[in-house]
Amino acid sequence: MLNLSKNGCSVWVASSSVGLLTPTAIALGKFDGVHLGHQRVIQPVLHTDDQLSVTSSPQSKEKQEYIYSTVVTFDPHPQEFFTGQPRTLLTPLDEKVQQLRSLGVEQLVLLPFDKELSALTPEEFVQKILVQQLRCQQISIGQDFCFGEKRSGTAKDLQLIAAKHNIPVTIVPLQTYTGNSPTESSCVSTNSTQDARISTSLIRQTLEQGDIENANLLLGRPYTLLGVVVQGQQLGRTIGFPTANLQLPKEKFLPRQGVYAVRVFILSETSDIVSSESLGVMNIGNRPTVNGTYSSAEVHLFDWSGDLYGKKLAVELVKFLRPEQKFASLEALKTQIQLDCVIAKEILNSEWEQ
Known part of the structure; x- marks a missing residue:
């Protein structure tokens, strides 16, 4: 899905100095989660039907130069840079690209957040990054956006500075x-x-x-865990509940440990197109009953038989069922999982009927 070196059918991903598609209309921010508030910030820079009727594709430039709808964010996350501590993310890069693509974004620019970038004044940031590198024609930001050295620039400051370069800035109210x-x-x-x-x-x-x-x-959508099925301890199958052990990006933010009712989408090998789907239960945690020593995410699919090793799964969390707990025996664990499955099926089936 994601290719950093050439333009595929998804979103073009580039740094601020390599492989840029310009000129741009940009939504500027961190955008971790691509939540409803972020989506409102992104919307003003997306192409409308009217715009596309003038120049229908990047190759159609007879009447006017094509402007690429672009999201500009920072890598690493600024908080990670300043604290020196790794930060987990709601949407690691692969997921962020997927969500932006679904909105109609054409390009994601990852500004390398380093000492040099963090030291730019608001005026320098606009001149060097937005004007010279991105050839920006339009900007959209959230009302609480800050930028420049020590976060000294506000949304209003950006609007005033950009106006000197004849770049309109849309300030989107907080949601x-x-x-x-x-x-x-x-x-x-x-x-x-x-x-x-x-x-x-x-x-x-x-x-x-x-x-x-x-x-x-x-x-504005279910929280999703996206990963590849790898071999685990295979304890689930010994008690009648085989599970797929999901290998997640190390930076993926995990929710509360426990058991969840979930929807599972099995993705095709060559793209993120859904090849099949199922309902199930997922456990996120350390598996204390079997003396687990590390956190894992394991999902049991209802009415499924087949080999999932190496498959890419998208698991949507629907409802938290219970906290993780240690049982006295595997038989007690089996009894509880049976109950979890009954409850999860009721929840998922009632949701489907709605």
Whole structure:
């Protein structure tokens, strides 16, 4: 799906100095999670039907120069750079590309966040990065966007500086979550998930609590674990519940340890097209009953028989069922898994009927 060296059928991925497609209309930010708030920031730079009727593809440049809808973000995450500590992500690069592609983004630019970039003044950032390297024609940012040395530049500052280069800047109001839908807000509230700014940190918090329903609403889609099936200890099959051991990116943010009702999509080998799908239960944790010493993500698929080794799975979390616990015996664990499966099937089938 992702190719850093040539333009495939997905999203062109480039650094700020190598392989850029220009000129650009850019959405600028960190975009970890590509949640509902991020999607509102990205929307202004996507091509509309009217725009595409003038120049329908990057190869059609007779009437005007084609402007590439582009998301610009930072690698590594600025927090990781400043703290020196690895940071887990809601959407590692592969997932981020997949989500951006589904929105209609044509290019993802990863600005190398290093000492040199972090030391640029707001004016230097606009001149050197946005104007000279990206040949930016339009910018969209969130209301709380900060940039430049010591985060000294605000969204309004960017608007003023960009105006000197005749670049329009759209400042998107913060999105708050109320009930079952996002709303625009000019203030930040963190009293509860029901009345709070949609943010990556809030989604991480809800996932840590096992509040999958609210996390999924804030994301605008189910939280997904994307990985390849590798060989595990094969203990599940000895008690009648074979599991697929999912190898996840090391930087993937994991939710609360425990058991989840899930939807599982088996992806084709050559692309991310779904070849088949199933329902199931997933355990995320250390498997204390069998004295596990490391965290794992294992999924049991209902009504499935076949070899999944080497297959790429996308596992959507639907509901948290229970915390991980240590059982006195494998037989007690088997009894609990049977109950987990019954509950999960009820939840997943009722959701499907809705």
